[in-house]
Amino acid sequence: MLTFHRKHGQLRALAPAAAIALMTAACSSSGGQGAASSPSDSFAAPSDSGGYSSGGNPSDTASPGQGSSPGSLPGDVQQYFQTQTVPSAGADQAFGSGNTGTLTQDEAYNYLKSVLVDTDKMWTAYFESIPGGHEPDFYWDIITDGHPAQSNCYPDTQITADYNNAFFCSADSETDNGVTYNGHIVLPLDTFMKMWNGDIFSRPSQEVGDFAAAVVTAHEVAHSEWYDLQTQFNLPPINQPGQPKDKRNDLIADCGAGVWANSAYYKGYLQGDDVQIGMDALGAIGDTSASTDPHGTPQEREQAFMLGYNTGKPGACVSQYWPGVTGG
Numbered sequence: 001m002l003t004f005h006r007k008h009g010q011l012r013a014l015a016p017a018a019a020i021a022l023m024t025a026a027c028s029s030s031g032g033q034g035a036a037s038s039p040s041d042s043f044a045a046p047s048d049s050g051g052y053s054s055g056g057n058p059s060d061t062a063s064p065g066q067g068s069s070p071g072s073l074p075g076d077v078q079q080y081f082q083t084q085t086v087p088s089a090g091a092d093q094a095f096g097s098g099n100t101g102t103l104t105q106d107e108a109y110n111y112l113k114s115v116l117v118d119t120d121k122m123w124t125a126y127f128e129s130i131p132g133g134h135e136p137d138f139y140w141d142i143i144t145d146g147h148p149a150q151s152n153c154y155p156d157t158q159i160t161a162d163y164n165n166a167f168f169c170s171a172d173s174e175t176d177n178g179v180t181y182n183g184h185i186v187l188p189l190d191t192f193m194k195m196w197n198g199d200i201f202s203r204p205s206q207e208v209g210d211f212a213a214a215v216v217t218a219h220e221v222a223h224s225e226w227y228d229l230q231t232q233f234n235l236p237p238i239n240q241p242g243q244p245k246d247k248r249n250d251l252i253a254d255c256g257a258g259v260w261a262n263s264a265y266y267k268g269y270l271q272g273d274d275v276q277i278g279m280d281a282l283g284a285i286g287d288t289s290a291s292t293d294p295h296g297t298p299q300e301r302e303q304a305f306m307l308g309y310n311t312g313k314p315g316a317c318v319s320q321y322w323p324g325v326t327g328g
């Protein structure tokens with residue numbers, strides 16, 4: 001039996017700093033409690049081992065925008081990035097399992113799936129409004145017992161439900177009904193269920209609650225979205241080929257997760273100390289002195305998340321962690 005503890009109703013969810021003045025009566029929402037999953041969203045049958053977010057028409061590649069120079073975003077896109085926050089209206093599917101009691105696999109699965117759906121919806125609306133941009137795509141697997149997955153990023157590994165990591169692999173693609181989806185998000189369910197108890201990939205998190213799993217999921221989705229931005233606008237990657245791994249690659253994903261948390265706040269999904277829980281989850285998996293695979297220190301990861309959360313602007317993440325593409 002897995003029990004989990006969820007603080008609720010003790011604190012207001014912290015409003016994004018940039019918009020505190022606008023928030024008066026918000027924050028008392030039930031934050032996704034009672035969010036009904038549709039019947040078709042029931043626990044994964046083998047045929048439901050994955051999901052798709054459709055991408056744009058392959059021929060719909062970005063045309064060079066005004067003022068573009070090689071390796072950087074077109075001027076009108078940079079303008080859009082400076083001004084546009086992510087959309088937060090129009091929520092029609094809250095995420096969330098129950099907040100107390102015993103977490104079941106169904107609840108955890110549906111929670112993660114809801115986060116994937118909601119993040120996808122937010123990023124899709126954002127990307128479709130970028131001048132010359134189009135809908136990003138990815139496909140995902142929430143790995144359940146007995147249904148392992150394969151990935152080109154870890155070709156020798158069978159990814160099982162208790163695999164102690166989550167990842168986005170841009171080298172994976174899958175074709176369904178004649179449509180090819182590029183980029184694969186992999187979320188092992190048993191590993192994620194531990195996050196409800198503050199175990200983030202075997203590292204302890206200070207604040208315990210369900211939003212940890214949401215933020216880690218949103219981090220992986222953000223990797224996918226930044227990869228889409230790179231391919232849609234033919235940008236140089238943050239991590240230059242042949243160079244050591246750049247921690248900004250992960251910090252910009254933390255920032256993207258924060259941007260989503262901002263939109264979740266305005267949809268009324270957050271409650272209690274969700275923001276702190278999400279921030280602590282990323283802090284827990286920050287670099288230690290023994291780390292050889294740089295993701296950023298706990299403090300850097302928390303700052304990156306809060307930059308996204310407080311601004312709600314993907315462009316703020318780009319300026320901070322991918323400055324070359326904005327001419328910075």
Ligand SMILES: [Zn+2]
Pocket residue numbers: 219223249250253
């Ligand atoms: Zn990452």
